[in-house]
Amino acid sequence: MSYPFQIKSPDEYNKAYKQSIDDPEAFWAAVAETFLWKKKWDKVLAWNFREPDVKWFINGKLNITENCIDRHLISSGDKPAIIWEPNDPKEESRTLTYSELHYSVNQFAHVLRNNGVKKGDRVCIYMGMIPELPIAMLACARIGAIHSVIFGGFSAQSISDRLQDAGAECIITCDGAYRGGKDIPLKNVIDDALVTCPFVKKVIVYTRTHTPVSMTKGRDVWWGDEIKKVEEMRYAEIPAEEMDAEDPLFILYTSGSTGKPKGVVHTSGGYMVYTTYSFVNVFQYQPGDVHFCTADIGWITGHTYIVYSVLCAGGTSLMYEGLPTWPDAGRFWDIVDKYKVNILYTAPTAIRSLMAYGLEPLKGKDLSSLKVLGTVGEPINEEAWQWYDEHIGKKKCPIVDTWWQTENGGILISNMAGITPSKPSYATLPLPGIQPALMDEHGKEIEGNDVSGNLCIKFPWPSMIRTTYGDHERCRVNYFASYPDMYFTGDGCYRDSNGNYRITGRVDDVLNVSGHRIGTAEVENAINMHTGVIESAVVGYPHDVKGQGIYAFVIFDNVHEDVELSRKDIMQTVSRVIGPIAKPDKIQFVNGLPKTRSGKIMRRILRKIAEGEMSSLGDTSTLLDPGVVDEIVKGKI
Ligand code: WT7
16 A cells, blocks of 8 residues: 655655645545545535534545455455554464454444444443454444543543433443553443443443453343354444445544533544544554554544554554553563564653653663654653653654644644654644644734744644534534634644744643643532532642643641541542542642632632742732732642
């Protein structure tokens, strides 16, 4: 397979960029034509950002699984599509060739049909990182069901909220999942979630950890038993459902500045075209390369750069079940050597946590197969960038710093490995097709270079968010209302004198903890559910490994004598309500919060205190009670 849309030189980049602006429809039509369509589109694009209403490849018909799997069968049926490395290095790894993946996806698509799942139904997937997870996603896509994968670290309450929002009647899960030395009881968590979701009709359970689980008659079935039924009926291929380019492919929940996570909706055609285009260009993927993205499939990075884009490109995707530091901090490097990984795509937080172990875990590791390194999820600090470059890439692998978001579907701003230059801590240049704009506080675009502003995108791209599930108005308000005719990212950004973009972090009340997005309002809601909590305010502060840590100021009327125990109680509450990823790193009990006369919490002041910048608190005279600030400063942890 060759990629006609792969850009091979800076000159080609410039030309492609220019064409993508001068004639976007021709530009994207040329990329889209390289895919398999059941019926070609009538028109490439129709859009307005006011409603918003964005449609790509109008009336085009396709099924993404034919692009991910079927079209590779003749030329590459025996080629590895997915290589799986288990959590325990002593357990055997698994490889699924394209033919095997085809077989498994078809089989499981039958299982879904047999269990009543139809086109357009929402299916929730709550599994660990095993090959059955992409098989389940692709089986949904095969029959036109909309999957919503929920990260294995979310609590029963979070799952219940998502199930209700999506109206999902079918769940695919595992008895448990292995993560490092731990064994996470996924099915138990699902059982807890389902207490409040009586509308769920089917739970399909894959056996991974052999943990005892309860199985409710009539609702819960075993994956293995269902597959046996399909085998007995000698079912073979399931015809791929014909999907409209704009039919939803999946929903993925993500946090915003309000309390409730929103279901980002991605569509079949545009998502397929843009993600594959970005994969092949940013990483400069060559047929035969082994691509190792270390993200969990529960996040957008895993959806796009473990599953859909890599398979659409006919590539080999390595997925790993466990943690970077288990059984020891050399695990990633062992995996790179074992499978001769060519492209490694990970997060700054993982790099920083591995850096902390020093160079010992790198002893005896070869790493010479590596050609390209990537990072994603948060701004990468210069020290981590240099370490990655020197000790992992041995100064011969280009590093791509890829900026994008759940709502974007794929990478929007990044250098292209070995083609356009990198610059430490800069995502650098937009991909052809992407038109960034920096906006000032009056809503005016800031032209020219060496300027900072709020990052917007002023023209649609094929894999952009179409709506937030069940609440289109929320999508409009969140992303399209701050600046007319622009998609607002929520990020602040600097453009240097050469036009390179450097993302400086969120400008809204959203935290980025270890590359995971967490809304401060969501954490506050969770804390406030604890008995005795009167009010709370959550802000971020710089954290050496996580990038940002969570700092909670809490007014609490029944602190135990043992203050530490009260802190733990609150942590436990947050863990129950959202999941362990949202647990505050620091909890400070306070008697009051800094508020304006109109009752609004002055987060700016709390942020400064959490950051330890007490000397620059700014004007506090407009506060209702300026005295609370001194007290908070004194009690800082
Ligand atoms: C937010 C999106 C989509 C990837 C995983 C995170 C931050 C992401 C970078 C980068 C600086 C980055 C932004 C963005 N971010 N990549 N290369 N440099 N910041 O997805 O949970 O949707 O979060 O992550 O703040 O808005 P997400």
